[in-house]
Amino acid sequence: MIVRSLKDIEGTDRDVTAASGTWRSKRVVLAEEGVGFSLHETTLYAGTETSMWYAHHVEAVLCVAGEAELTDDTTGETYEIKPGTLYLLDGHERHTLRPRTDFRCVCVFNPPLTGREDHDEHGVYPLLTGRQEVR
Numbered sequence: 001m002i003v004r005s006l007k008d009i010e011g012t013d014r015d016v017t018a019a020s021g022t023w024r025s026k027r028v029v030l031a032e033e034g035v036g037f038s039l040h041e042t043t044l045y046a047g048t049e050t051s052m053w054y055a056h057h058v059e060a061v062l063c064v065a066g067e068a069e070l071t072d073d074t075t076g077e078t079y080e081i082k083p084g085t086l087y088l089l090d091g092h093e094r095h096t097l098r099p100r101t102d103f104r105c106v107c108v109f110n111p112p113l114t115g116r117e118d119h120d121e122h123g124v125y126p127l128l129t130g131r132q133e134v135r
Contacts, residue, residue: 031112038112062098
């Protein structure tokens with residue numbers, strides 16, 4: 001059994017800030033736990049824009065605080081995301097998130113993240129394992 005709090009994660013290597021400065025992610029469950037998914041609490045900052053494409057992962061995102069506009073970059077369709085709204089990137093959709101306020105969400109990734117990931121120039125997280133990465 002694992003029990004940890006978000007406070008336990010603050011200031012550790014599981015407390016990750018994007019190189020872009022647009023988000024901070026507290027990575028609660030990672031690949032090293034061996035449970036087949038990773039779980040994160042992420043805050044994206046008001047007034048920023050983050051373009052993402054999880055080419056190697058499926059992600060589910062549940063908004064718990066704040067508001068944002070989500071755009072499917074392929075179709076141009078937009079969605080208003082508010083507390084209690086979930087979006088699931090089950091088709092590896094390229095998307096952009098524009099938080100109107102600080103936007104806090106709980107995210108689940110499959111395959112699980114190692115904790116070292118950050119978006120590359122295409123918005124992709126590399127598929128990392130203990131010793132290798134796939135782009």
